[in-house]
Amino acid sequence: MTQTMRAVIAGSAGGPEVLQLVERPIPTPGAGEVLIRTAAAGVNRPDIMQRSGALPAPPDVSDILGLEVSGQITAIGAGVDAALQGASVMALVKAGGYAEYVIAKADQCLPIPAGLTPQEAAVLPEGLFTIWHNLFDRGGLKSGDRVLIQGGASGIGTLALQLAVSWGAEVIVTAGGAEKCARLAAMGVQVIDYRTADLTAEVLRLTDNRGVDVVLDILGGEMVNKHLACMADGGRHIGLSFMAGMIAPVDLGLVMRKGLWLSSSTLRPKSDAEKAGIAGDVRQHLLPLIGADAVRPVMSLTLPLAEAAAAHTLLESGQNFGKIVLNTQEDVQ
Secondary structure (H helix, E strand, C coil): CCCEEEEEEECCCCCHHHEEEEEEECCCCCCCEEEEEEEEEEECHHHHHHHHCCCCCCCCCCCECCCEEEEEEEEECCCCCHHHCCCEEEEECCCCCCECEEEEEHHHEEECCCCCCHHHHHCCHHHHHHHHHHHHHHCCCCCCCEEEECCCCEHHHHHHHHHHHHHCCEEEEEECCHHHHHHHHCCCCEEEECCCCCHHHHHHHHCCCCCEEEEEECCCCCHHHHHHHCEEEEEEEEECCCCCCCCCCCCHHHHHHHCCEEEECCCCCCCHHHHHHHHHHHHHHHHHHECCCCECCCEEEEEEHHHHHHHHHHHHHCCCCEEEEEECCCCCC
16 A cells, blocks of 8 residues: 555645645554544534634644545544444544544544445534534424424535434524525525515514524624524524624523523534533434435535645535535546
8 A cells, every 4th residue: 555645735825826736655543543534524614714814723633624524434543443444434533533544532423324325424524523513412403393493404404404304393593695505495494584684573574473492603792682582482502613703792681581502612622521422412413414315415516635725615605505525536537
């Protein structure tokens, strides 16, 4: 086997043009780790934030971008179940996903649901871990709840809405433009075009003035109070990202009167033990919902590893519907 691999790094902080295809040594798994020969890697907004310098990678991880992959385990470290050797898996990784090989924690690997392609599997881990931890665990979503998902056409949005529907929730999503809204409506949810509608008024109209029990928010900023105004008593507001700003004016009187909960969390700084726990919950509760004829990721575009810059450009444009994936092997088109 060759001792080097192709990988993508950001040569400096900046736009998509700073991404570089480089040669790196193939890493060796340590205790509790596996080496995956990747088939594909998902492209996510934290990758863009790392590339731009807005959210640098932790100092103890690889400078190779990428947080989720699919592929085959080709080597195992000490203490890893020998049965994993040769297994096809999808995995959450701290870094290094935009490469032909990557190290993953064995307990953060998941089996690939039946009927999914390697590309579909590659774009699931980040979403599944994020959605379970935020929407179902912290957000406490249960059957019969009403949930508002901002950014319904995103990779997270299209996966979260399907899982919420399968869970028995009533789902409202937002998107911009008639085309995206029509595609989302065809997925069986209620849709608000944020370009033309008053969000608070429309949510209250769609819920007969009862409001929603959970908000999955990617915006932050000035939108937070709009969300609070259309939430039901005891509602849970979960912040995933802050595209409209990290500082939010909050009507604390409204929070008090309604008994609302505001929470936010992100995966990358969590300990390996915490991520392993989330992986166990995902395996138990969400994987049974996913398959070729059930919940499955919505794919926007697949590109070769060498075109990572084009993938970032598309994601930053907001024109994608669903996930963007990179094929990481030269023989995969």
